[in-house]
Amino acid sequence: MAQAEQKKSPIIETVDLNKEFHIGDRMLPVLRGIDLEIYDGMFAIVYGPSGCGKSTLLHTILGLEQPTTGIVRVDGIELFKMGENERANFRGKRIGMVFQQANWIKSLNVVDNVALPLNIAGWTEEKAKKKAINVLQLFGLKRLAERQPGELSGGEQQRINLARALTTDPQIILADEPTGNLDKKAGLELMTLLKSLNEKSNKTIVLVTHNPEYYRYASQLLQMEDGQIIGNLLRDRQSEFKPVTV
Amino acid sequence: MKTKYIIKLALKNLEFHKLRSLLTLEAVAVGVGFTVFLISIGYGLQMISIGKIADLNSSRILDVTSTKPQEVKINDDAIKEFKSLGGVSQVAPQVSIGGKIKYKTSEVDSVVYGKNLDFLDLEDMNLERGRLYSSDQAKEILVTTSALKMLGFKDYNKSLGKTVTIETVIPAQLLSSKSDKSVEKKQKCKIVGVLRDEKVPYVYVSLNLIKAQGVVSYSGAKVKVKESDRVEIVRKQIQNMDYKAESNQQTIEQANQIFSILKSILLGVGLIAIFVAYLGMFNTLTISLLERGREIGIMKALGANSKDIQRLFLAEALCLGLIGCFEGLTLALAGGGLINLAIEIMAKSTGNLPVKLFYAPILVLFISFVFALMVSFFTGVYPARRAANTNPLDALRYE
Numbered sequence: 247m248a249q250a251e252q253k254k255s256p257i258i259e260t261v262d263l264n265k266e267f268h269i270g271d272r273m274l275p276v277l278r279g280i281d282l283e284i285y286d287g288m289f290a291i292v293y294g295p296s297g298c299g300k301s302t303l304l305h306t307i308l309g310l311e312q313p314t315t316g317i318v319r320v321d322g323i324e325l326f327k328m329g330e331n332e333r334a335n336f337r338g339k340r341i342g343m344v345f346q347q348a349n350w351i352k353s354l355n356v357v358d359n360v361a362l363p364l365n366i367a368g369w370t371e372e373k374a375k376k377k378a379i380n381v382l383q384l385f386g387l388k389r390l391a392e393r394q395p396g397e398l399s400g401g402e403q404q405r406i407n408l409a410r411a412l413t414t415d416p417q418i419i420l421a422d423e424p425t426g427n428l429d430k431k432a433g434l435e436l437m438t439l440l441k442s443l444n445e446k447s448n449k450t451i452v453l454v455t456h457n458p459e460y461y462r463y464a465s466q467l468l469q470m471e472d473g474q475i476i477g478n479l480l481r482d483r484q485s486e487f488k489p490v491t492v
Numbered sequence: 493m494k495t496k497y498i499i500k501l502a503l504k505n506l507e508f509h510k511l512r513s514l515l516t517l518e519a520v521a522v523g524v525g526f527t528v529f530l531i532s533i534g535y536g537l538q539m540i541s542i543g544k545i546a547d548l549n550s551s552r553i554l555d556v557t558s559t560k561p562q563e564v565k566i567n568d569d570a571i572k573e574f575k576s577l578g579g580v581s582q583v584a585p586q587v588s589i590g591g592k593i594k595y596k597t598s599e600v601d602s603v604v605y606g607k608n609l610d611f612l613d614l615e616d617m618n619l620e621r622g623r624l625y626s627s628d629q630a631k632e633i634l635v636t637t638s639a640l641k642m643l644g645f646k647d648y649n650k651s652l653g654k655t656v657t658i659e660t661v662i663p664a665q666l667l668s669s670k671s672d673k674s675v676e677k678k679q680k681c682k683i684v685g686v687l688r689d690e691k692v693p694y695v696y697v698s699l700n701l702i703k704a705q706g707v708v709s710y711s712g713a714k715v716k717v718k719e720s721d722r723v724e725i726v727r728k729q730i731q732n733m734d735y736k737a738e739s740n741q742q743t744i745e746q747a748n749q750i751f752s753i754l755k756s757i758l759l760g761v762g763l764i765a766i767f768v769a770y771l772g773m774f775n776t777l778t779i780s781l782l783e784r785g786r787e788i789g790i791m792k793a794l795g796a797n798s799k800d801i802q803r804l805f806l807a808e809a810l811c812l813g814l815i816g817c818f819e820g821l822t823l824a825l826a827g828g829g830l831i832n833l834a835i836e837i838m839a840k841s842t843g844n845l846p847v848k849l850f851y852a853p854i855l856v857l858f859i860s861f862v863f864a865l866m867v868s869f870f871t872g873v874y875p876a877r878r879a880a881n882t883n884p885l886d887a888l889r890y891e
Binding site for chain 1: 493494496497500501504505507508786787789790791792793794795796797798799800884885888
């Protein structure tokens with residue numbers, strides 16, 4: 247499978263990606279020359295020690311973090327050649343983002359929060375709500391539709407968070423330590439949900455995690471250290487990981 | 493994002509912080525309401541005062557007198573001339589001469605006015621009891637309350653129908669003869685009406701009765717002009733004929749000027765209240781911006797652009813302003829209505845004419861409304877811009 251997909255162009259691609267943060271007078275390199283290819287339908291897990299640049303890499307792919315130099319292509323489109331508004335639009339349609347914290351709009355109930363990305367994209371409220379209810383139903387969460395999201399358990403909140411990321415039917419889901427605040431059971435439930443989205447709906451998933459237990463869900467394992475990718479393993483569905491040779 | 497959705501979201505956000513939003517929009521309501529209330533009181537006072545000076549009719553009436561009574565006389569020829577001026581609808585002459593009123597043994601020095609019914613029609617007078625004379629030929633008079641008091645009438649009603657003797661001393665300049673002697677005349681007349689004037693004793697007799705005593709020139713005349721914008725032209729024309737012509741338009745203008753100043757002061761006081769209210773609103777919006785950083789961040793991460801965020805915060809400012817302003821105007825109108833009602837009830841119980849102390853022209857309401865919305869908008873601009881410029885990753889970065 248990996249062999250077959252490499253003939254197509256990758257859905258996510260970075261070329262010599264560098265990012266430096268300015269802290270006072272000092273320059274802190276966070277990403278150092280990252281070349282990355284993730285193909286459609288992959289479940290990529292990025293792991294590595296704290297501060298190695300995992301989240302920054304994810305935010306750059308999301309189009310929210312402007313790289314210092316280098317290119318980010320999503321779906322073949324160079325993200326940072328677009329204007330800010332255009333990029334926001336693109337992000338809203340193509341990428342679903344799940345953060346460690348759900349960050350609810352507190353004044354909205356569950357279904358309205360799930361419908362939010364559609365409303366941002368300019369859908370009519372009626373259609374957006376209908377779609378949001380459908381997605382919640384798919385996740386078995388419809389009974390929580392009218393609740394306030396802040397009242398729910400961490401596991402429920404993260405599943406709704408994932409539902410929110412999926413309402414716009416994005417091909418790509420980026421998840422930044424989505425299980426970070428969950429207990430073991432809820433964490434595994436969320437990972438199973440992500441895995442089934444990857445396998446049944448063929449969504450491309452890029453997930454940042456600390457937890458080695460989850461590596462088994464991945465079809466691509468990216469190890470980061472000090473702003474660089476030092477390991478890139480691929481495997482077919484249940485086979486062993488093999489190193490990527492470029 | 494659709495505007496409709498932005499407004500809905502703005503309202504939901506305001507509703508979520510009920511107490512804070514309520515306090516903010518109450519402040520706006522009080523500020524706007526207070527200002528409109530004050531200005532409306534200013535308008536009310538102006539209307540009452542100007543109304544006292546003149547109703548619409550009397551501002552179109554010129555009082556004509558002679559500048560040199562010896563040479564330039566107001567006689568029937570002059571009256572004809574006045575009538576021929578363009579835009580004049582009515583001219584009524586009058587005579588005022590010195591005299592006495594005698595009843596039984598008492599007598600009182602008094603001014604005797606010769607005025608026909610057409611003159612009374614142009615005059616603002618306070619007929620307290622009785623009626624006007626039945627015709628310009630009737631030997632009937634109207635007497636002021638003060639004259640009646642001096643004649644010994646305690647109950648004005650009892651004076652009605654009584655016959656008194658009017659003595660007049662007609663000055664030579666009003667008579668046709670060339671002699672410079674004044675002439676004394678006597679006439680018995682019936683009191684048919686009482687005029688309210690507690691200070692000056694005088695009587696109204698029909699001009700025809702005075703003319704029958706040989707009077708050919710008049711002390712003055714009232715000239716009524718059809719349209720108010722012709723008043724000044726007619727006034728100048730009459731002045732060119734060497735008469736003095738006055739209307740109360742000037743007085744009204746002066747009064748209006750004073751009231752403009754008063755209203756400006758009231759407006760100033762109100763604006764301070766509005767300013768304080770909007771400071772509060774600015775504060776509310778800024779706090780809301782600071783605590784909703786994560787919400788702004790997640791919206792941007794989910795595809796919202798900076799314009800969307802800016803519009804959301806502006807919408808919240810405008811909603812606060814709009815609701816506050818509506819409430820303020822309602823409060824002002826309700827308060828004003830209550831005051832007018834209270835005055836009306838008091839006036840009725842004391843037998844006075846009710847006045848409207850509170851008068852809010854539609855234009856004032858409209859301008860206040862537009863102004864409040866504009867200020868709300870400008871109050872929202874800075875917080876909205878800050879919200880729009882929020883870096884979503886900074887806002888979302890977890891501790």
